[in-house]
Amino acid sequence: xxxxxxxxxxxxxxxxxxxxxxxxxxxxxxxxxxxxxxxxxxxxxxxxxxxxxxxxxxxxxxxxxxxxxxxxxxxxxxxxxxxxxxxxxxxxxxxxxxxxxxxxxxxxxxxxxxxx
Amino acid sequence: xxxxxxxxxxxxxxxxxxxxxxxxxxxxxxxxxxxxxxxxxxxxxxxxxxxxxxxxxxxxxxxxxxxxxxxxxxxxxxxxxxxxxxxxxxxxxxxxxxxxxxxxxxxxxx
Numbered sequence: 556x557x558x559x560x561x562x563x564x565x566x567x568x569x570x571x572x573x574x575x576x577x578x579x580x581x582x583x584x585x586x587x588x589x590x591x592x593x594x595x596x597x598x599x600x601x602x603x604x605x606x607x608x609x610x611x612x613x614x615x616x617x618x619x620x621x622x623x624x625x626x627x628x629x630x631x632x633x634x635x636x637x638x639x640x641x642x643x644x645x646x647x648x649x650x651x652x653x654x655x656x657x658x659x660x661x662x663x664x665x666x667x668x669x670x671x
Numbered sequence: 672x673x674x675x676x677x678x679x680x681x682x683x684x685x686x687x688x689x690x691x692x693x694x695x696x697x698x699x700x701x702x703x704x705x706x707x708x709x710x711x712x713x714x715x716x717x718x719x720x721x722x723x724x725x726x727x728x729x730x731x732x733x734x735x736x737x738x739x740x741x742x743x744x745x746x747x748x749x750x751x752x753x754x755x756x757x758x759x760x761x762x763x764x765x766x767x768x769x770x771x772x773x774x775x776x777x778x779x780x781x
Binding site for chain 1: 701704
C-alpha cells in the first residue's frame with residue numbers, strides 16, 4: 556500500500572557510470588517531482604512533470620534526464636556520474652500542480668546515491 | 672524566486688513548547704508549507720497556510736503573516752519523537768514551484 560516508492564534505496568557507483576532511479580506513485584496524482592537533498596540537507600527541486608509533460612526544469616546539468624512513461628511513473632537517468640552528484644534524491648507527487656489551494660506533496664523514501 | 676530563512680538548530684525539553692520562525696521573500700506567494708523530516712527518512716506534510724492567521728492541528732500550529740513575509744511553526748507538549756528537521760517551504764504563484772528553506776533541526780531532551 557506504499558504511496559510513493561523509489562528504487563533503489565541505495566546506489567553506490569563509480570564516477571563516469573550511468574545510472575537510473577525509478578519512481579512510482581499509486582495515489583492517482585497528476586504531478587510528479589524530483590528533488591535533490593545535499594549533505595547540508597537543503598532540498599532543491601530538479602524537475603516536475605504534470606500528466607507526463609515537463610513543467611519545471613531547474614538549472615540542472617543535462618546529464619540528468621527525467622522520463623515519464625505514464626502519469627504514475629517518473630524515472631531519473633543520470634549520465635557520466637560525478638562526485639558532486641552524491642546526494643539523496645527524493646521523488647514526490649501531488650494531486651496537481653498546485654492550482655488548488657491545498658496541494659501537499661507526498662515524498663518517496665529517497666535514494667541515497669554515492670559516487671566514488 | 673524565493674529567499675527562505677529559518678534557524679539552523681533549536682533544543683528544547685520534553686513537554687515544553689518550541690517556536691520555529693521562517694521568513695521569506697517571494698515575487699508571487701501561493702501558500703506556505705511546513706514539513707517534518709526525521710533523520711534518514713522522507714519529508715512528511717505537517718501544515719499549510721495561504722491566508723493570514725493561525726492554523727491549529729493537535730499539538731502543532733502554524734501561523735502566517737503575508738504582509739511581513741513571516742511564518743512560525745509551534746510545537747507544544749514536546750515529545751522525544753518530535754526530534755527532527757522542520758522544513759519551511761513557499762509555493763510560487765508563477766510556476767507553483769515549492770522552494771524549501773534549509774530546515775531547522777529540533778532536538779528534544781529528556
